[in-house]
Amino acid sequence: MVVEKKHITIEQNTEYLKRYAFLEKACMRTLAGWLPGVPEWEAKNQIGLHTWESGDSADLIYQRLRELRTYQPERNLSDGLKLLARELDHAQNTAELIATVYLVVKKALLAAYRQHPEATWIEFDNPTVVTTEKVLPAIERQVAWAEKFFATIEQDYPGWPAWRDYIAGLLAADGGVTGTEAPATAPQRPESHELLLPWKECQRVKSWPIFDPSVDVEPDRKAEPEAHRLWRFKHYVNEMTAAETLGSILWMTPEMPWEYQYNVSRHLWDEIRHSQLGQVRVQQLGWKVEDVPQVVQIYNVMMTLPAVDQYALLTTVIEPNGMPEKSTNREHWEEIEDEISAAAVSYDWSDENFHIRWGKKWTPVLLETYGYKETPEEIAARTEAWLMENTPVKMQAKMALEAHQGGQHG
Numbered sequence: 001m002v003v004e005k006k007h008i009t010i011e012q013n014t015e016y017l018k019r020y021a022f023l024e025k026a027c028m029r030t031l032a033g034w035l036p037g038v039p040e041w042e043a044k045n046q047i048g049l050h051t052w053e054s055g056d057s058a059d060l061i062y063q064r065l066r067e068l069r070t071y072q073p074e075r076n077l078s079d080g081l082k083l084l085a086r087e088l089d090h091a092q093n094t095a096e097l098i099a100t101v102y103l104v105v106k107k108a109l110l111a112a113y114r115q116h117p118e119a120t121w122i123e124f125d126n127p128t129v130v131t132t133e134k135v136l137p138a139i140e141r142q143v144a145w146a147e148k149f150f151a152t153i154e155q156d157y158p159g160w161p162a163w164r165d166y167i168a169g170l171l172a173a174d175g176g177v178t179g180t181e182a183p184a185t186a187p188q189r190p191e192s193h194e195l196l197l198p199w200k201e202c203q204r205v206k207s208w209p210i211f212d213p214s215v216d217v218e219p220d221r222k223a224e225p226e227a228h229r230l231w232r233f234k235h236y237v238n239e240m241t242a243a244e245t246l247g248s249i250l251w252m253t254p255e256m257p258w259e260y261q262y263n264v265s266r267h268l269w270d271e272i273r274h275s276q277l278g279q280v281r282v283q284q285l286g287w288k289v290e291d292v293p294q295v296v297q298i299y300n301v302m303m304t305l306p307a308v309d310q311y312a313l314l315t316t317v318i319e320p321n322g323m324p325e326k327s328t329n330r331e332h333w334e335e336i337e338d339e340i341s342a343a344a345v346s347y348d349w350s351d352e353n354f355h356i357r358w359g360k361k362w363t364p365v366l367l368e369t370y371g372y373k374e375t376p377e378e379i380a381a382r383t384e385a386w387l388m389e390n391t392p393v394k395m396q397a398k399m400a401l402e403a404h405q406g407g408q409h410g
């Protein structure tokens with residue numbers, strides 16, 4: 001007689017998938033909230049990508065859950081898992097963040113995804129197996145990156161093992177990723193781990209230069225094409241602060257629908273990509289990224305506004321105002337046969353169309369969700385007036401003025 005291997009039921013399968021998606025979403029939220037708080041440039045760039053990838057994996061699993069007729073994937077999750085998600089935010093530094101999000105939670109998720117085809121009825125549950133195959137490559141890369149990077153920074157942040165052990169202990173106390181392992185006893189919480197989110201000021205490695213608005217002069221495109229190009233791509237490098245702004249916005253708006261959170265996670269990664277296209281180009285032009293002055297002021301001043309105001313300002317004022325300059329730059333760079341710069345701005349322009357579309361879609365929902373009495377037009381006008389007074393970036397003020405002169409909106 002053939003001994004049948006034990007498999008999980010369809011109901012158990014659904015519970016596993018709910019926990020996977022919840023943990024991916026928890027990683028997305030913690031990484032987004034922490035993006036401004038991580039000073040190391042490489043980690044910032046990777047965390048931006050992984051914020052989006054975590055959201056995308058959660059979304060893929062939600063799709064499978066809907067096929068399995070689970071439309072409320074966060075219903076009846078254990079208190080232990082919810083506690084773990086809240087506690088993940090309480091890391092105190094880059095090492096504690098990476099040691100927990102990646103080296104505890106994502107590593108355990110990776111093992112569970114690898115195991116899932118054997119746990120389920122593979123012959124009948126093929127779509128779930130396809131889903132795990134889709135989410136595996138991203139999380140494999142994430143964990144591999146974290147292991148390598150962590151070795152380069154762990155000595156800078158003594159004391160991280162206690163926090164890592166605590167988070168690992170919370171997961172073990174709730175039966176592991178699947179919730180079915182014998183629960184360990186609840187761990188003791190290390191002292192003095194107050195919540196540092198949302199970050200009021202974005203962090204940079206101490207030796208990096210900070211932007212000085214008084215010496216930021218825009219060179220004339222036609223008269224000084226090389227100086228203009230360098231100036232422009234240095235500002236692209238600083239779209240890192242747009243990504244950081246979106247990280248804090250995402251973290252501060254958990255009441256919003258999943259689709260919004262999913263869109264913001266992508267928006268965040270797009271701004272990381274815009275910073276990277278700036279980095280690629282300034283490096284090609286002979287600069288080091290660590291020598292580009294960092295416009296931390298725009299993140300810091302925007303954080304004096306509530307999340308809804310920040311989102312409306314970014315997506316219904318700053319981004320629409322920025323569009324004409326991108327088209328002009330593309331034409332200009334094509335004219336002088338700088339095809340690399342033209343290609344870079346053409347993808348930026350393409351991404352921005354979606355950012356503006358998302359802004360139109362989600363600003364009214366944010367206003368409604370958080371009890372604003374303003375219309376989308378009113379909050380755009382109010383935050384734009386605020387921008388004119390408060391932005392440290394002359395380019396933003398100039399774009400706003402030109403947008404109104406051109407009668408584009410107002």
Ligand SMILES: [Fe+2]
Pocket residue numbers: 239242270271274348
């Ligand atoms: Fe951008």
Ligand SMILES: [Fe+2]
Pocket residue numbers: 270271319351352355
């Ligand atoms: Fe954008």
